[in-house]
Amino acid sequence: xxxKASPSSNSISLKTVDGKIFxxxxxxxxxxxxxxxxxxxxxxxxIISLPDVAAFHLTKIIEYLEGKPAAAPSAVxxxxxxxxxxxxxxxxxxxxxxxxxLKVNGLVDLMANTVAKLIENKSVEYVRKFFxxxxxxxxxxxxxxxxxxxWAFDGVDED
Amino acid sequence: MPASTAAxxxxxxxxxxIKIAASFDHPNxxxxxxxxxxxxxxxxxxxxxxxxxxxGKRFKHGRGGVRQNAEKALESFLKAAARGSALAMVDAGxxxxxxGERDKAVGLYIKAAELGNHAAQxxxxxxxxxxxxxxxxxxxxxxYKASFGGNVRSQYQLALCLHRSVGVRSNMKEAxxxxxxxxxxxxxxxxxxxxxxxxxxxxGLALSRQQARxxxxxxxxxxxxxxxxxxxxxxxxxxxxxxAVVYLELATRAGETGAAHIKNLxxxxxxxxxxxxxxxxxxxxxxxxxx
Numbered sequence: 532x533x534x535k536a537s538p539s540s541n542s543i544s545l546k547t548v549d550g551k552i553f554x555x556x557x558x559x560x561x562x563x564x565x566x567x568x569x570x571x572x573x574x575x576x577x578i579i580s581l582p583d584v585a586a587f588h589l590t591k592i593i594e595y596l597e598g599k600p601a602a603a604p605s606a607v608x609x610x611x612x613x614x615x616x617x618x619x620x621x622x623x624x625x626x627x628x629x630x631x632x633l634k635v636n637g638l639v640d641l642m643a644n645t646v647a648k649l650i651e652n653k654s655v656e657y658v659r660k661f662f663x664x665x666x667x668x669x670x671x672x673x674x675x676x677x678x679x680x681x682w683a684f685d686g687v688d689e690d
Numbered sequence: 691m692p693a694s695t696a697a698x699x700x701x702x703x704x705x706x707x708i709k710i711a712a713s714f715d716h717p718n719x720x721x722x723x724x725x726x727x728x729x730x731x732x733x734x735x736x737x738x739x740x741x742x743x744x745x746g747k748r749f750k751h752g753r754g755g756v757r758q759n760a761e762k763a764l765e766s767f768l769k770a771a772a773r774g775s776a777l778a779m780v781d782a783g784x785x786x787x788x789x790g791e792r793d794k795a796v797g798l799y800i801k802a803a804e805l806g807n808h809a810a811q812x813x814x815x816x817x818x819x820x821x822x823x824x825x826x827x828x829x830x831x832x833x834y835k836a837s838f839g840g841n842v843r844s845q846y847q848l849a850l851c852l853h854r855s856v857g858v859r860s861n862m863k864e865a866x867x868x869x870x871x872x873x874x875x876x877x878x879x880x881x882x883x884x885x886x887x888x889x890x891x892x893x894g895l896a897l898s899r900q901q902a903r904x905x906x907x908x909x910x911x912x913x914x915x916x917x918x919x920x921x922x923x924x925x926x927x928x929x930x931x932x933x934a935v936v937y938l939e940l941a942t943r944a945g946e947t948g949a950a951h952i953k954n955l956x957x958x959x960x961x962x963x964x965x966x967x968x969x970x971x972x973x974x975x976x977x978x979x980x981x
Contacts, residue, residue: 608834624699631706643709644806651714655724662699664726676723676730679737 543570544578551586552578559596564634581633588629591622595638615645623649624662704732712776712805716740739775742766746781760785771798776807783813792817803832808841815847826855837869842876842981845869849881867894874905877981882909883917910937913977915944922949931956932968939972 542554545566560570560579569579581589595614600606618626627642650658659666668676711722711733719740723730745756746766752758764785770778779802786795796817802810811832818829833851836844849869852862867888873881882905888894890902903924909917922937938953957965 605830605834607831608838612838627706628699628702631703639706639709640804640806643706643712647710647713647806650710650722651718653721655721658722658725662725664700664729666725667700667727668724668730672727673724677720 543573545589546578546580547584547586547589548582549586551589553586553589553593555593559593562596562636563592564636565632583632584629585625587622588626591618591626592630592633592635592638595641596635599637611641615641620649620661700726700728702729702732707732708736708774709805711736712774712802713807715777735773736775739770739773739778742770742773743775743778743781746770746778750781750785771801776802776805776810779805780807780810780813783810787813787817803835806839808836808839808844811836811839812841812844812847815844815851819851826851830855837872840876842873842878842881845873845876846878846881846884849873849884863894865894871895874908877979879909879912879914879917879980882906882912883914886917886920910940911978912980913944915941915946918944919946919949923952926952926956931960932964935960935965935968936971936975939968940975943972 541557543557543560545553545555545560547553557570561567566579566581569577573579584592598610598614600610615623623642623645627646630638630642650661653661658664666673707722707729711719714722714736719733719736723733723737743766746763748754748756749759749763749766764782767778767782767785771782779798783795783798783802786792786798796814799810799814799817803814815829815832815836818825818832829851830848833844833848837848846869849866852869853866867885870881870885870888874885886902886905886909889898889905891897903921906917906921906924910921918937918941922934922941925931925934925937935953935956938949938956941949942953957968960968
């Protein structure tokens with residue numbers, strides 16, 4: 532995953548799948564849990580390759596990590612709300628994959644919550660279409676999944 | 691621009707899918723499970739958790755042919771929580787809180803709150819407020835999160851917390867009124883009562899007797915006893931003795947002792963037939979649903 536580059540500063544170099552190199556501070560890189568172990572052993576000449584992350588998504592991730600206000604609770608929420616609002620559905624989906632792969636502090640939860648709100652109370656067909664997922668169940672498998680546990684919920688009061 | 695390579699969402703990592711569905715109810719969980727084979731596999735632990743959660747509730751309340759057993763309820767909730775269910779984390783947290791094991795409760799609330807569960811965020815905030823010394827900053831952080839997410843209980847608690855922590859600073863009065871109003875519009879009864887008071891004193895928004903009366907009636911009709919008393923007094927001053935006596939009777943029955951005296955005054959001015967009618971109205975009264 533790591534290769535050598537010409538030494539420059541104390542920053543960490545990250546190379547995206549589309550070949551762009553980003554220099555970030557260790558404080559920022561350390562919040563991407565997947566690459567954390569690589570940072571410990573790397574020096575300023577190391578380039579860490581991110582095979583599942585495109586430059587656009589890494590830009591958004593860095594924007595989030597650098598821009599998130601440290602204090603003022605209402606400011607964090609306003610920042611996160613705006614961050615999500617600025618994303619198109621396509622961008623949102625791509626970012627979800629990138630963030631899930633890198634395990635970015637805070638952002639995994641934000642993306643997961645955002646997607647949860649988008650698909651909650653929607654039909655199965657809507658969710659398939661939204662994510663571009665093909666139904667690969669055989670009818671028998673689908674029926675089995677529908678039946679599974681269904682008996683247990685008959686006649687149970689919600690509270 | 692986004693990557694040109696089309697991402698395959700059937701292969702979303704299992705842990706990400708579990709985070710997405712952590713607070714889903716059973717129908718939503720089943721829907722997500724039916725999207726494709728790998729989602730179905732990924733969400734298997736959460737479907738198991740849903741069963742454990744139901745068993746936990748049966749043990750907690752002693753229903754569904756099961757004898758009440760707090761130990762077994764907690765055990766079921768914890769097993770469900772271990773499978774990633776934020777709903778179960780909240781239930782397990784509540785049981786620990788009830789047993790006085792606050793640290794364990796808070797630990798579970800934190801996990802569920804980070805998964806985006808609004809009930810957990812609200813409970814976590816309240817536990818920060820009750821800590822000694824209270825941690826208002828952390829409490830506000832979670833109350834804001836849940837409030838922006840549309841949780842009415844948090845909106846009410848946020849208004850209350852701002853109200854208490856800022857005191858009379860006038861620039862915050864508007865924020866207080868704004869969150870009371872949001873919670874009231876979402877159906878939270880105590881917020882209806884408080885926003886009525888804000889309107890009647892012009893606190894944080896323009897004074898409006900009409901709005902104050904409207905929200906007081908709404909709170910009263912949903913069973914808020916102080917609102918029933920207040921609304922009864924308003925009807926009394928408007929001369930509508932019949933309706934006034936019904937609300938005053940309801941307030942009295944709910945334990946609002948101050949209402950009894952004025953109610954008796956009004957009752958004495960009504961005919962026997964009207965009195966009986968008022969009492970039968972109070973007998974058949976049921977609160978409107980609220981959240």
